[in-house]
Amino acid sequence: MIAVLRDTWFVSALCLCALLGVPIIAILWSFTDISLPLWTHLIDTNLSLYIGNSLLLALGVGIGSGVLGVSLAWCVTQYEFWGRSWFQWALLLPLAMPAYIMAYTYTGLFDDLGWFDSRSLIGAIAFMSLVLYPYVFMLAKTAFSGQQQQYQEVAATLGITRSAYFLKIALPIARPAVLTGVALAMMEALADYGTVAFFGISTFTTGIFRTWFGMGEMQLASQLAGGLALFVLVVLGLEKHSRRNMRFYQTQDLPVNKDTSARARSTKSLSVQSSISHYALSAYCLSVLLLAFIVPVTQLCVWALSTLEHIDVTEYWTLLVNSFSLALFSSILIVLIALCLSYAQRFAKTKSVGYLTQFAALGYAIPGTVLAIGILQPFGWLDEQLNYVWYQWFGEYIGLVFSGTFVALFFAYCVRFLSVAMHNTQTGLERIKPNIDDAVLTLGRGRLSLMRRIHFPLLRKSLLAASILVFVDVLKELPATLILRPFNFNTLAVKAFEYAADERLIAAAMPSVTIVIIGIIPVIMLTRAMQQN
Numbered sequence: 001m002i003a004v005l006r007d008t009w010f011v012s013a014l015c016l017c018a019l020l021g022v023p024i025i026a027i028l029w030s031f032t033d034i035s036l037p038l039w040t041h042l043i044d045t046n047l048s049l050y051i052g053n054s055l056l057l058a059l060g061v062g063i064g065s066g067v068l069g070v071s072l073a074w075c076v077t078q079y080e081f082w083g084r085s086w087f088q089w090a091l092l093l094p095l096a097m098p099a100y101i102m103a104y105t106y107t108g109l110f111d112d113l114g115w116f117d118s119r120s121l122i123g124a125i126a127f128m129s130l131v132l133y134p135y136v137f138m139l140a141k142t143a144f145s146g147q148q149q150q151y152q153e154v155a156a157t158l159g160i161t162r163s164a165y166f167l168k169i170a171l172p173i174a175r176p177a178v179l180t181g182v183a184l185a186m187m188e189a190l191a192d193y194g195t196v197a198f199f200g201i202s203t204f205t206t207g208i209f210r211t212w213f214g215m216g217e218m219q220l221a222s223q224l225a226g227g228l229a230l231f232v233l234v235v236l237g238l239e240k241h242s243r244r245n246m247r248f249y250q251t252q253d254l255p256v257n258k259d260t261s262a263r264a265r266s267t268k269s270l271s272v273q274s275s276i277s278h279y280a281l282s283a284y285c286l287s288v289l290l291l292a293f294i295v296p297v298t299q300l301c302v303w304a305l306s307t308l309e310h311i312d313v314t315e316y317w318t319l320l321v322n323s324f325s326l327a328l329f330s331s332i333l334i335v336l337i338a339l340c341l342s343y344a345q346r347f348a349k350t351k352s353v354g355y356l357t358q359f360a361a362l363g364y365a366i367p368g369t370v371l372a373i374g375i376l377q378p379f380g381w382l383d384e385q386l387n388y389v390w391y392q393w394f395g396e397y398i399g400l401v402f403s404g405t406f407v408a409l410f411f412a413y414c415v416r417f418l419s420v421a422m423h424n425t426q427t428g429l430e431r432i433k434p435n436i437d438d439a440v441l442t443l444g445r446g447r448l449s450l451m452r453r454i455h456f457p458l459l460r461k462s463l464l465a466a467s468i469l470v471f472v473d474v475l476k477e478l479p480a481t482l483i484l485r486p487f488n489f490n491t492l493a494v495k496a497f498e499y500a501a502d503e504r505l506i507a508a509a510m511p512s513v514t515i516v517i518i519g520i521i522p523v524i525m526l527t528r529a530m531q532q533n
Contacts, residue, residue, distance in 0.1 A: 069136025
């Protein structure tokens with residue numbers, strides 16, 4: 001019976017993963033029909049620009065977010081200064097700010113002040129670094145906090161300075177976590193469309209739109225999307241390979257007593273003796289927070305308040321209902337799929353299921369533009385076949401059923417954000433010991449009873465966290481929604497982009513500030529979880 005159940009879970013996981021892998025397979029399949037004249041034209045005109053700008057953007061954001069994230073994490077974990085406990089969670093707030101909203105806000109601000117032209121590659125790198133550094137900050141902070149205090153004490157007795165200790169000991173130990181954060185920031189930069197389109201920067205994502213809608217060559221756009229997807233997967237593979245053998249373990253347990261605990265607390269962070277250094281650290285953290293969150297949010301609020309008298313309440317309410325309903329149904333569907341795959345991995349207990357779930361989670365590394373093209377091709381073919389059969393039987397066409405409807409949109413969200421939900425569901429299930437399952441099964445209860453009476457009550461917090469994270473991610477998603485949405489269906493993100501594209505930056509403030517306020521919710525959850533840990 002157990003073998004049959006395991007086979008059932010394996011087959012279920014295989015079917016789900018095969019379905020979720022359709023967009024990637026469709027994009028790669030486009031390379032079977034290559035048009036040499038079109039590629040020659042692309043190589044002679046814009047391809048080098050797409051590649052060069054995309055590489056510069058990814059490298060610039062990786063370096064910028066890495067420097068900001070590591071330096072801020074080192075400050076708040078190693079030194080005592082004014083506002084340190086507040087900065088430990090406040091520096092995560094920029095996660096609530098999508099990069100394209102940051103670009104709209106600062107562009108409107110700088111255009112009014114006339115300081116400098118932010119519509120450039122350097123401006124895009126700067127704004128994305130300010131938004132994406134929390135990925136590095138969060139992981140580096142955890143890595144620095146987990147390092148043994150004895151390392152610092154031994155280094156001090158050997159005469160190693162604080163800066164030398166950071167460069168030679170602390171940073172190499174934290175390197176796996178830092179590289180993971182930098183890789184996430186680089187993938188987000190490559191996936192961005194709103195910022196680079198608004199600034200008029202030619203990257204792979206804008207090139208895909210231009211090739212598809214400007215030239216009318218969907219096949220060539222699919223091949224460009226395939227090239228971008230392969231590059232992102234290579235970056236992800238290199239990141240995993242680079243930290244494959246980079247694991248550090250605590251080899252000695254510290255005695256747990258009052259003296260040791262007090263000593264550990266007293267030496268966890270150093271008090272800055274110099275008042276100049278004290279204020280310098282506070283000023284540095286505050287400056288980053290001001291630029292990355294406080295200034296743009298304040299400007300958005302000012303703009304939003306100035307438009308309250310002229311706002312179309314009906315349109316705004318429609319945007320809210322569209323966005324919330326889309327995010328709500330998507331989060332429920334994605335969490336259910338993540339739960340099924342997590343249970344398949346738990347009950348089947350085979351490596352093949354683990355590989356399948358890892359494959360299903362790859363969608364988060366694929367840009368929304370690429371996924372949209374990978375979905376439209378097979379869904380368009382299905383619509384064509386369905387309409388042909390329907391016409392043969394009933395003498396009329398049924399219209400679009402898969403592409404250009406909510407089916408394609410929900411499917412894109414499932415592929416894109418399944419990894420976010422699976423991380424929470426798998427973590428929640430891992431906290432439940434397997435011997436609890438064995439005890440319940442030996443009492444004659446089935447697996448459904450086990451899940452309903454034992455697992456679901458224990459997974460309540462994990463499922464809620466997964467739902468909220470997916471909800472906010474769907475709310476902020478722009479390129480996939482922009483391409484796959486049904487006709488005349490707008491969300492907050494799409495409307496903000498349309499206003500900004502028309503240079504109506506003040507009108508874009510209300511939907512933008514709504515997205516940011518909702519985006520603060522998972523940041524608060526994240527900070528509470530980190531404090532509890």
